[in-house]
Each structure stands twice: as structure tokens, then as C-alpha cells.
Amino acid sequence: MSFRIELSYSAGSYFVTDYLVESSKIPLTQRNFDYGITTKGFKFSVSQNYNNTVLDNATDVKIYDDLVVLFWGTIKNRKKKDDSFIYEFHCFDRLIGLDDIMLDYETLNTDTIALSSYVNIDNISRANVGFLDFLENVVFKQLTGATGNLTTTAIDSFIILQSKAVVDDVEGSSTENFTYSDLRLGVSTIWAINQDYAISHTKIASNDIEGYDTLEHKITLLDYLDQILKLFTLTLNFDPTNTLATSRYILSDAQAEESYSVTDDLTFKKDISDVLATDANGTHWELNGSVRTNYASPTNTNSSLVLLEVGTGDTKLQWYKNMMFFLQGKWVGAIAGDVYNHTSSGATILNYATSCANPNDNDFTGDSLGYKMESEVGSDRTETTITTDVNLAIKNVQLRSIDLEDNTMTVVEVS
């Protein structure tokens, strides 16, 4: 390993490796127990012998292994300590910058309608975009300043839903597979996420519904990403192929756990603990949505939402109101952007079943989204913490952090 640390701000980038006096562990991969996002960073101290102008103005910190970027943080707090002649910094994962960006029409529409997957008028006469395209080239563009900084190839073809034979199945097969690439978003519905009503972006901006504040209900891109990772049980990592010139993130399927086997002589510390299920009876989602036309009308003021509950447990997991997914049509003659119809009960993925021959969730033999989550959180698991040599290849775990001083890595995996 050849670790390096770099500080940067508008004036340039500066390696301060020689001057790094102390540092807490660097979190390379981190997620919550429920697969939600965390933006923890680390604290570090740099000797005042280094150029104080850089130390006074640095906004970003990167940890490298030679030329490969392992961590990119945003400096949120600095303290100049004259008694010990150091600067103390506290940085957070750069993803925290998403918490400053709103998921709204004003911020994101220009980038959204510029997407290659954007369809202005689909088969239901509404605009929609590809989900992964939106995530990669709208959400992460706001963070990194450029498109193409999220790699989704690890999940593109991952089958998340599988239908049983339906009347309009065009491939003549008994089942139809739906992958992440088949997920699409109704553009008008995106801006209404977390609103209590199915309303347009114009109505949200005017904020003139009596007794209700539309602006307060807006969520940030960090909220959105957190929900996505939980919903699909995904792990977000800094792409290990990053070099000095790039800064990509990579999405992978968290349920494809890597078992991190370490021989005893390389296991410096190992802790095993049981993690009890959050709810012995499992969990369920509450889904809220409405017909897509309600999100497009600027005059529509009070379109109530329809509630769908999925799952059997007592613990309700948050699903933002109006957050809906559509499935790319698979029928004969369907073109990119054609989606399955919705019903008045909400246009979620689960409504695909409703729109098919048998309006029953059981039409899907694969994991439905709610079931997928329930199976993870609603069962007891074992959490294993291992401290060992640094191995940067391992990534699909709950936490991995490196200790620059001891040159060791701590891995937390759940099985």
C-alpha cells in the first residue's frame, strides 16, 4: 500500500502526506443496517509546518493508494491549535453535498429532459426517463459536476422482478424478467415526491395550498438516494478504478454479500455479535401514489393519494409518497419509453401486477421490493467484525475502514 492524502480547494491540490500527524479510520464502504446511506468521514490533523494558506482554505480531502482515489471527503470543520501546532479537520463523505441539493423541478428539470432516455410523450401521453439514467446523469451530476460518474454495470442486468405468465406477455415465454434497466420514472411524479398530494411542480413552487407547506415537504438528493439504497438494498462505493483524473461511484447489489474469509494468522481482531431482527413479524411498506395525469396539471390542487400496503409485518418502513416506478413495456412493438399502464390505485411497480391478468402481488415469483427488504431486516443476522491486512478488493460489506497508521483494515459484514 502506498497511501497518500491530498487537500484541495479552488487554488489547486496539495499532497500533505508528510504532514499528516494523526487520523481516525477512513471509511471506504459504509451503510446502515437497513442499507441506508451514511456520510461519516474521519478526523485528521496536519502539522502547521505545512503551508497555512492551504490548511486555512482546503475544502476537500482525498485519500489515495498511489494513484487510486479511495475516499473523497468534504471538510466541514477545522480548528487551528497553536498549542500543538496542528490543524484539526473533520471531514464527511463527499456524498453529504447531496444534502444541500433539492429534488425539485427548478434544480433538476433541465438535466432531466436532456437525458438520452428521456421520452417526452410515452404511450400514456406523459414524459418518463430511465431510472438508472436519472440516477447517474442527474443525481450524481449535481454532486460531481459531470455526467457518467456513477457506474451501474454491476446491477444493470440484475433481475429484480419476474412475472408469471400474463396475457400480454409477448415473448411467448412463461415469465418476463425485469431488471434495473427496465425501471422508468414519470418525470412529473419525481418533483412531487414526499408531497401529501399529487400535484405539479408549478403548484409546489407557488406553495399556496391553505394549511400545507409544499416547500417544507421537498426532500434532498441525499434523502432520495438513501431511500433508493434501502429500497433496492444496494451498496454505494467509490469506484476502485478511480484515478487522479476521475471520481466515479459504483452501485452494487448489497444482498450479493461477499464473504470475507481471513486466515487466522492474518486476523488481528474478530468480534461476532447477533443482530436481532427489527420486527419478528417482518416489515411492510406503505406505498402512496396517484394517476400520472394529476402530477401534470398546474391547476390540480388537492389530488389525494391512494395507499397500498405491501408486506405482513408490524413495522412500517418509509416509502416516500409519490415515489413511483414504471416498467419498460415488453409487448410486441413496444419501444423504449413505453411503460405498462397504471390504475387509479397508484402507479407503482406492484401495479404491474394489477394491470395484468391476475391483480395479485403473487404474480411475481421473484422478490417484490417490499419482500426483498422484509427478508433482510425482518430476520436475525450475525454481524462479524474483522481487523486484518488491507485488501481493497473487498467492497460489498456493511463497513470497511482503513487505519493509515497501523496499515490495517476493519471489515464489518452481516450474514
Add this chain to the structure above:
Amino acid sequence: MGRTSLIQWEAPRFYKSSRASAVVFTVNTSIDNQWVTTASPHGLTVGDLVVFVEDGGLPAPLVAGTIYSVFENASTNNFTITLNGADIVTFTTNGSAPNEYENYSVSTILTNFIVTADNAINRAFWHESIINNHREIVNADKMHWQLEFRLQLFKTASVSTRRANFDELFGYLYSDVFVSRFNEDGVGSVVIRDSLGVPVTFVMDSFETSFLTQANYEDILTIGLKSKDPIDLSETF
């Protein structure tokens, strides 16, 4: 401060920060352009600290509020002053009456002493990179200064004098103290100043007695002082 080892530690004197009542003075450059003249005997001795208070208009180049040292006790009613212990302040104007000065009235002169410390408190230390073990020496420009004296009280003739001397010095414990001593030429006594010319305020923070032999009551008093503010060593004193 970096050259203090060159300065003679002769007749060092401690001054408390309290001052006596203001005394009216005049300057008459036609008689002597270095004399500060008082109507009554000034009672000052060489090394005493005085601060001038502007009222009518101070003679140039006096600066109100600056601490000067008495350079020589020219006569009962005249004295000269200095900032650096070597150069006597020469007046270019008489100023406009009335003008006053205040002297630091509580002082003690040390006798029978050994200087055991007259140095910066070392603050240099290493920083070492946790990644590659590169080392950087950290040398703080601004350091505190410390003084330590071992006073051989037993050499004073009478027990009562020793005791009075002991009590007098004890009165400085934890007090702000200016320290005067003769300059490197041994000509005039001058207060210790920092690189900006501001007198250094010390605090007496240790006061310990010890004995050479119990039988002869040859007691030694060790007193220590430290500067209140860091002293910039990047400039010469």
C-alpha cells in the same frame, strides 16, 4: 531576549505594577536637553520605572504610557531616562506645562543571588507522519521566558533583615512583575523588554526554600518567574 546571557545580572530589581501618585515635571532644553526636572526631590534611583502622562503636551520624543527607566540620578531634582539602558533620551522640545510622570513605587533589589535560569521555555517538538514517518521539527516562534534565582538569604547580616527580605519577596508571589537589570555594558539598569520594546510582564510563580545545612540555618530561597505573554524570538531584543 536572545542575547540575555550577555547582559549583566547586576542589581536586578523587581517592580510591582502599582504606581505612585503623579509628579509634575518640566523640561528646559536650554539648560539641559536630557534632564527631567521636578520641583521637589524626586527620590528615584537608577533603574526605576516611570511612565509619563500627557496633560499640557509632553516634550518630544516622550510617548505617553511608555515605560522608561531612570538612567542616572543627575541630582536631587533632576534625572535622565532611557529606553534601552544605553541611550539617554534627548528632548527636542520643552512641551507645554503641566505634565506629569508616575513611577513604579514598589520594588525590591536582589542581593546574594545566583541566576539558575534565564532562558526560553523550549516548545520545539517533532511531528511525525502516520503514513510515511516523515518528521517535521516544530519550532514555535513565540516562546515564554523564564527566570530563576537562588537567593542566599543567610548571607544577609541580621536575622531580622533576612526575615524582612523574605517577607518582602513573598509579597511578589503570583503578582505581575517587571524585571530591571543592568544592560550589557553595565552602564544603566533597564527593564526587560520584548522585540517590540514593550516591557515584559513576568509573574512570580514559584517560591521555595531549602537549606544548605540544618545546623547553621543556611537557608536558600529559590524564586521563579515566567513571562505572561509569549515573546517573539524572531527579532532581537
